[in-house]
Amino acid sequence: MDQDDAQHHSGRARGPGPSRVPEDDYAQLRADLVRAVARVCPPRMNDQAEDIVQVALMRLMEIRRKNEGKAEFSALYLRKAAYSVVIDEIRRLRRRQEVPLDDEHPEAEPAAEIPDPERQSSGREIGAAIRDCLGRLIRPRRLAVTLHLQGHSVTEVAGLLGWSPKRADNLVYRGLADLRGCLDAKGIRR
Amino acid sequence: MMTGSDEITRLREAFSACDASAAAAGNCPPAEKIWEALRGELPPDQVREVVDHTSGCASCAADWRLAHALEKQSGDAIAVPEAAAVRRARFRTLQPWLAAAAAVAVIVVGVRWSEWGVPGQEPVLRDGTEQTAMAIRSLIPEEQALSRQHCLLRWSGPEDAYYRIEVSTEQLEIIATEQDLRTREYLVPESSLARYPNATKLLWLVDAVLPDGSRVDDSMTFVAVLE
Numbered sequence: 005m006d007q008d009d010a011q012h013h014s015g016r017a018r019g020p021g022p023s024r025v026p027e028d029d030y031a032q033l034r035a036d037l038v039r040a041v042a043r044v045c046p047p048r049m050n051d052q053a054e055d056i057v058q059v060a061l062m063r064l065m066e067i068r069r070k071n072e073g074k075a076e077f078s079a080l081y082l083r084k085a086a087y088s089v090v091i092d093e094i095r096r097l098r099r100r101q102e103v104p105l106d107d108e109h110p111e112a113e114p115a116a117e118i119p120d121p122e123r124q125s126s127g128r129e130i131g132a133a134i135r136d137c138l139g140r141l142i143r144p145r146r147l148a149v150t151l152h153l154q155g156h157s158v159t160e161v162a163g164l165l166g167w168s169p170k171r172a173d174n175l176v177y178r179g180l181a182d183l184r185g186c187l188d189a190k191g192i193r194r
Numbered sequence: 195m196m197t198g199s200d201e202i203t204r205l206r207e208a209f210s211a212c213d214a215s216a217a218a219a220g221n222c223p224p225a226e227k228i229w230e231a232l233r234g235e236l237p238p239d240q241v242r243e244v245v246d247h248t249s250g251c252a253s254c255a256a257d258w259r260l261a262h263a264l265e266k267q268s269g270d271a272i273a274v275p276e277a278a279a280v281r282r283a284r285f286r287t288l289q290p291w292l293a294a295a296a297a298v299a300v301i302v303v304g305v306r307w308s309e310w311g312v313p314g315q316e317p318v319l320r321d322g323t324e325q326t327a328m329a330i331r332s333l334i335p336e337e338q339a340l341s342r343q344h345c346l347l348r349w350s351g352p353e354d355a356y357y358r359i360e361v362s363t364e365q366l367e368i369i370a371t372e373q374d375l376r377t378r379e380y381l382v383p384e385s386s387l388a389r390y391p392n393a394t395k396l397l398w399l400v401d402a403v404l405p406d407g408s409r410v411d412d413s414m415t416f417v418a419v420l421e
Contacts, residue, residue, distance in 0.1 A: 040263040044210075044256055084229050087264055091225035091257050098253060127211030131252070134209050138249045142397060142415060147242055150249040152202075153209040154258055164231075165245070166238030178415060183205075 033079075033086055034061060041090065052097065060089040130192055137186035145179030152176045210259065222254050223247060232261045328352045330400050332416040339393075339421035345382040347398055347418065352410060355402040361386075362397050369396065387420065394420045 034057060041053040064086055134153070138146050151161045162172035223231075223244055230236050231244040248255040330351040340346070347359065358373035359380045370386045382396075396418045402410040 036264055036267040040260055040267060043263050044260040083264065084226065087229050087261055088225040091228070091260070094257070094260075095222075095253070127208055130208035131211040134205065135250055135252070142417060143242075143246065144397070145415065146249050147245050150245055150255075153206050154248070154255065155206060155262060164234060164238075164241055166241070180202075180205075 030061075030082075033083060037061075037086060037090055041094075045094065056090060056093050056097070060086060060093050063089045063093075130187075133187060133190050133192045134183070137183050137190070140186060141179055141182050145175050145182060148172055148175035149179035149183055152180070210256065220251075221247070222251060225257065228254065228257050229261050232258060232265065328402070328404075328410050330402060330410060332398075334416070334418055336417050336419075339419045340396075341421050342384055342387040342390075345384070345387060345396075345418075345420070346379055347382065347416075348379040349400050349416075351378055351400065351402050352404055355404050355410070358401045358403075360399055363390065363394065390420060392420055396420065 037057045038053050041056055045053060067085065138150060141149065147165055148161055151164060156164065158173050158176055159169055161176060162169045165172065228244060231241045248258050330349055333348040333350060351357065357375040357378065359375065360371045361369045361382055363369060370382050372380055397415050398418060399415045
C-alpha cells in the first residue's frame with residue numbers, strides 16, 4: 005500500500021460514508037481491474053496491467069481527495085470512474101506505441117521475441133478483414149453482429165440496441181451469414 | 195439457427211486480435227460514454243452510435259470488452275436498458291388487454307395456418323444452404339432509385355409459394371408489410387412512403403411458405419433507394 009493509501013486508511017471511519025468506500029471494495033476493484041485489463045489488453049500490454057491499474061487508481065484517489073466531503077462515492081460510481089481512468093491510461097499507452105519503431109526507440113520489442121508472430125499476424129489480418137466486411141453490412145446487421153462478436157448473447161444484443169429478441173436473433177443470424185459470405189469472397193479461411 | 199459455436203469462437207478471437215497496436219479510428223467516444231452504453235444507461239440510438247463506432251475502431255472495441263469484462267467480474271448482469279425496463283412495465287399494465295387481443299390473434303392465425311400448410315404438420319424451417327434452388331433474390335439493382343409513386347419491389351423465388359414481405363428504414367422503422375402474396379412483387383403504398391425524404395434507404399426482406407408448409411426465410415435483406 006502506498007503512502008497515500010496509508011494516510012487515507014488511518015484516517016477513515018469504519019463503514020461507508022460520504023466519500024468513504026470500504027477498503028475491501030477498493031481491493032476488490034483493484035483485483036477486478038487487473039484481471040479485466042490482463043484479459044482484454046493485448047499480450048504486449050499484459051505485463052503492464054498492474055502498472056496501468058495502479059496509475060489509474062492513484063488518479064482516482066486524487067479525484068476523491070479533491071471531492072472529499074463534497075460528493076458521495078458509491079461503489080458503482082467508483083467502478084465507472086476507475087474504468088474511465090484505466091481507459092485514459094491505456095489510450096495514452098496506445099498513442100505512445102503508435103510511434104514508429106526504429107533505432108531511436110530501442111525499447112521497442114523485436115518481432116523475433118513476439119511469441120508466434122506469424123499467428124498473431126494472421127489473426128490481425130483476419131480481424132482487419134472482419135472489420136472491413138462489417139463495414140459493408142447494412143447498419144442493423146452490423147450492429148447486431150458487432151455486439152455478438154464482442155461476446156454478447158442475442159438477448160443482450162436485443163436489450164442493448166432496443167430491439168425485440170426475435171428481431172435481434174434474425175439480424176445476428178443474417179448478419180453472420182453476410183459476414184461469412186464476405187470473408188469467403190476475400191478468401192479468408194476461418 | 196446460429197452458426198457453429200467453434201466458428202463463432204474463432205470469429206470472436208480474430209475480431210479482438212487486431213487491437214494490439216491498432217490506431218484509434220478517430221472521433222472515439224469518451225470512456226464514460228462507452229461505459230454508459232454498455233450498461234444500457236444511454237438511449238438506444240446513442241448506444242447504436244457507440245456500437246457502430248466499435249465495429250470499425252479496434253481500440254474502442256477493446257475498451258468495450260474491458261467494460262464488459264469488468265461488469266461480469268463485478269457480478270452485475272448487464273443492466274437492463276431503461277427503455278426495455280420501461281417497455282416491460284408498460285406491458286404489464288396492458289396485459290389484460292393484450293391477452294384478449296392475443297386470444298383473437300391466435301384464432302385468426304390458427305385459421306390462416308390451417309389454410310397454408312398440411313393440417314397438423316409443423317412447418318419445417320430449412321437451412322438456406324440446402325435451398326439454393328429456392329433462394330429468394332431481389333430483381334431490383336441496388337443502385338436503381340425507385341419512385342415513391344411506383345415503388346415496385348420484385349424478386350425471384352420458388353413457384354407456388356405464398357410470400358411475406360417487410361419493408362423498413364435503416365433504423366428498422368416498419369414502413370409496410372404484406373403477406374399471402376402469390377405474385378413475386380409488391381407495390382409499396384405511396385401513402386406509406388409519404389413521410390420519408392428522397393434518397394431514403396429502404397430495407398426489405400421476403401419470406402416464402404411453400405405448398406408443403408416448409409418455409410424459406412433466409413433471404414438477404416435487400417436495399418432499395420427512394421429517388
